[in-house]
Amino acid sequence: MNRAANLIAPFARTDQPPPQTLWKFLVWSVSSAWPFLLLAVVLSMGTGTFDVLGAILLGIMIDSALASGEGQVFSENALLFMAIAAFFLILRPIVFGAFSFVQSVVIGPSLGSLVLSRLHRWTLGQSVTFFDNDFAGRIAQKQMQASRAVTEVTIETVNTVVFALASMTAATLLLLTIDWRIAILLALWLLAYLRFITWFLPRIRIRAAARAGARAAVSGQVVDTITNMRTVKLFASAQHEDDVAIKSMETYRERMIDFGSISSLFRFLLTIIAAILPVALTAAVLALWQAGAATPGDIAAVGTVSLRISQMTGWVSFTLMGIYSNIGEVEDGMRTLTPRPTITDAPDAKPLEVNAAEISFDKASFSYGRETGGIEAIDLTVAPGEKIGLVGASGAGKSTLVSLLLRLYDAETGRILIDGQDISKVSQDSLRRAIGMVTQDTAMFNRTARDNILYGQRNATEEELIAAAKRAEAHDFIQDLKDHRGNTGYDAYLGERGVKLSGGQRQRIALARAILKNAPILILDEATSALDSEVEAVIQTALDTVMEDKTVIAIAHRLSTIARMDRIVVLEDGHIVETGSHSALLAKDGLYARYWQRQSGGFLTTKAAE
Incomplete structure (x- = not known):
């Protein structure tokens, strides 16, 4: 039968x-x-x-x-x-x-x-x-x-x-x-x-x-x-x-x-x-x-x-x-x-080969099909292993830049290269496997804590899973989890979109996922925004370890979280207006310095520079 x-x-x-x-x-x-x-x-x-x-x-x-x-x-x-x-x-x-x-x-x-x-x-x-x-x-x-x-x-x-x-x-x-x-x-x-x-x-x-x-x-x-x-x-x-x-x-x-x-x-x-x-x-x-x-x-x-x-x-x-x-x-x-996808692999697309993890934006522009918004003619090179912070008011183009790097959208003009390879000519899966990301709005599946962390590397061992959770300061609270079915710890279900967790807990699971993925390029989009100061201090130490030997792009409205980056890039209306270290930009007394001086409670507001 x-x-x-x-x-x-x-x-x-x-x-x-x-x-x-x-x-x-x-x-x-x-x-x-x-x-x-x-x-x-x-x-x-x-x-x-x-x-x-x-x-x-x-x-x-x-x-x-x-x-x-x-x-x-x-x-x-x-x-x-x-x-x-x-x-x-x-x-x-x-x-x-x-x-x-x-x-x-x-x-x-x-x-x-x-x-x-x-x-x-x-x-x-x-x-x-x-x-x-x-x-x-x-x-x-x-x-x-x-x-x-x-x-x-x-x-x-x-x-x-x-x-x-x-x-x-x-x-x-x-x-x-x-x-x-x-x-x-x-x-x-x-x-x-x-x-x-x-x-x-x-x-x-x-x-x-x-x-x-x-x-x-x-x-x-x-x-x-x-x-x-x-x-x-x-x-x-x-x-x-x-x-x-x-x-x-x-x-x-x-x-x-x-x-x-x-x-x-x-x-x-x-x-x-x-x-x-x-x-x-x-x-x-x-x-x-x-x-x-x-x-x-x-x-x-x-x-x-x-x-x-x-x-x-x-x-x-x-x-x-x-x-x-x-x-x-x-x-x-x-x-x-049945509509055809707007983002497709080229017919001869090859897997991305990452050796040094250098990122280059070559006159890249994207405006979501509108006359204004997005980014325009961005020239930016992130050296292998360099850590840069992206700063700018809401709508300045930070998220657009990251979305183009992940090829969630294709640049309307210009191109983006990783180790000299145009990302529009490599397979999307290989591109995204090479990039780890932790976002402010952390995505969780209504699956177990184990399944959610293993999304970073599905063939990881139990020891690797727990080690990643510990480095993200997630292991202790995961052990205390219990769902309505009676499952506990790593076997507990997190609810749709992780609703059973606090914002800080969701971000720590997302960090554990990124740690387990161990990609050569790391993107942090307000990665610690949902954490309290004490937990953030611990997580920051873990992040410093995770960022070693990786090329990092970090977006933050709380400028104190990116002050230690190798370089800070300031965006305004889709253009790069300043670039340099934290101290150099403060000494320049330009837009970044005004952001720093006019932060409210440590956060950059939309109208901070006005």
Whole structure:
């Protein structure tokens, strides 16, 4: 059973990006499952044909019985009846069972995982801007929605559409053997039925896509509120968030009503159309029988087939409605998930090779697509092992400079080099592996303390993990952690975004992560801002050790934390306006000196120099 369940590799990779047209996207999603989908198609055709064949055999059985003399029905037809019994009791169950097994065990469990894993990998490769411009909950919802919809479209197409086509083909051939005029009646009814569904289904598809978009908006809004629940509580804004959520839910409700109104009309009219078929075909074959052109077996066969097709019409139509609804959801998910990343590796990108860790900004400019903001024509070289501090009011360009170095954005003009290698021409993963970073807004996963620290180096030993935590002054408080599941110490979960920790504790775990990573380049963005003075003094000692033999860029509004750097670079309005050591800049009595003199409580404010 396990072997059969793994015939389709559920997490198979593909090197191709997701297409942005529907049919090609569906093919891309299920590409590695084609051999087993084709097997399912063959079995579905078999089950559809066997349904009609059963009616044919029933008619043959009736005609044979009527043709036999009294008391000789079984003796004269023993072999025929045994063959028909074998068909119904052995052959038909084997084909139907094989089809059910392929659908439920081979295809069903693996196909959804295959599609979801491909969409998730693609989403992971998106640029930071992609995530900045959307709700996290909405993106996750679109991944789940699209993968589920693709799976259902694929399975229902094989399970229903192929089955129905095979049944219709076999039924038409059966009716032709009886009388061509009955086959013409079926063909005319089929044309009317197809015209009916081709008018309704595109409209259902449009309304299904609108319903899916509204549902995802509700999910995104709710997740956004829950993610920021502390802010909601602090600002007593539960009523506001409720109003915002209700507005999204009302839109979703309206889209559901739109969808429900057209689907109910579709079902009502379909019931009438389906009822026409058995009435018309049965009346026609009775007329032929009365004229001596049909047998009682023909009446039984036509009646059985017409009732089966009538019943199947409702089933197929509802399934087609579901398929079209899912196609609408696939298209809606495609619009969100398939855009091409704005930051990509060059076709011939090679791994970054760091020997000395020299950083050079060569006339680098970036303004986020605006006329002002960001940085402009920055020329800056950080020597191997040099420690520099970046200083400037908010919006001066400090974070932009760091984001460009990490290649979260690409410089609009100029270039950035590490050991003479243009970072736009090396792989992004190798670039970011060479850079350790500790930020003010420390990112934590809702995983264990161990998992969060090991993010710096996932194959580190337990001894290396604990040593890093001790150097970051995190070991003692980690040992005291306990979560709601009863896990303690390094096995305790930290909550979403580390909400169970104080700001200082989160930053110490982030420091431990950076220590464990041991990258040749280190970026500190307000790395000690959430620490009290006593802990900061201890951490500063640890940082001094961590910074040894590394090239360091540190951003700080608390100037005392970077006063000991080898060099301080002062930014204003995206330009470097001063550079030098702390003492040299104070002696210069320029912008940095004014910052130093006018700090409030040791911090640099946005308007400090005004």
